[in-house]
Amino acid sequence: MRFLLRLLSPLIALVVAAVGVVTTIEVVTAWLAPSSSPLIVPWPTWRAGLEGLTWSSATVRTIAIVIGVVGLLVLLVGLVARRHDVELTDPVPEVTVTTSPRSLARAVGHEVRSHADVVSASVVASQKKVVVKAGTLDAPDAVRGAVRERVDEVLARLPLAHRPRVSVSVAPTKGVK
Structure with a gap:
C-alpha cells in the first residue's frame, strides 16, 4: 500500500498543478484579450451548459458521489499505508519504544x-x-x-x-x- 500511496501522491500533485497552470493561462488570456476565444478550455460553452443545473440535478449528485467515493478510497489507502511498528515495553511512562x-x-x-x-x-x-x-x-x-x-x-x-x-x-x- 505504501507503494500505491507513493505513486498516487505525485500523480495527484501533477493533476492539481496542471489545473492551476491551465486556470492561470485562461485567466490571463481573459484579462488581456476578453473578446478572444479561450485558449485551452472551452469555458464559455461549459458555463452555458452548467447554468441549467441545480444541486438536485442527477448529474450533480452523481459527480458528488463519485468524488466522495474517490476521496474515501484515497483516505483508505493513506490509512492502510501507515507504518506498522512493533511495540516494545516502555522503560518509563513518558517514553514509547x-x-x-x-x-x-x-x-x-x-x-x-x-x-x-x-x-x-x-x-x-x-x-x-x-x-x-x-x-x-x-x-x-x-x-x-x-x-x-x-x-x-x-x-x-x-x-x-x-x-x-x-x-x-x-x-x-x-x-x-
Missing part, C-alpha cells in the same frame, strides 16, 4: 541462521506474527523443534509489549556443491 518489523525479522533470522543444521532461512515479522521458513540438509522434523526453540529464545530476550504468534516451517534443500 518501537522497532520496525524488519529489525525484528533480522534479529530472528540471524539467530535461526546461526543454527548448525539450517542452510537458509527467510523471516517475515509483524507485531502480530513471525513467520520463519528454513531450509536444511537434515530431516526437517528434527530441525523444526530446534529452530522453534531458538525463535522462542530470541522473542523472550526482546522486550516486546505483545508476544507475536510464531510459525516455523522447515523444508529439505538440495546439497550445496
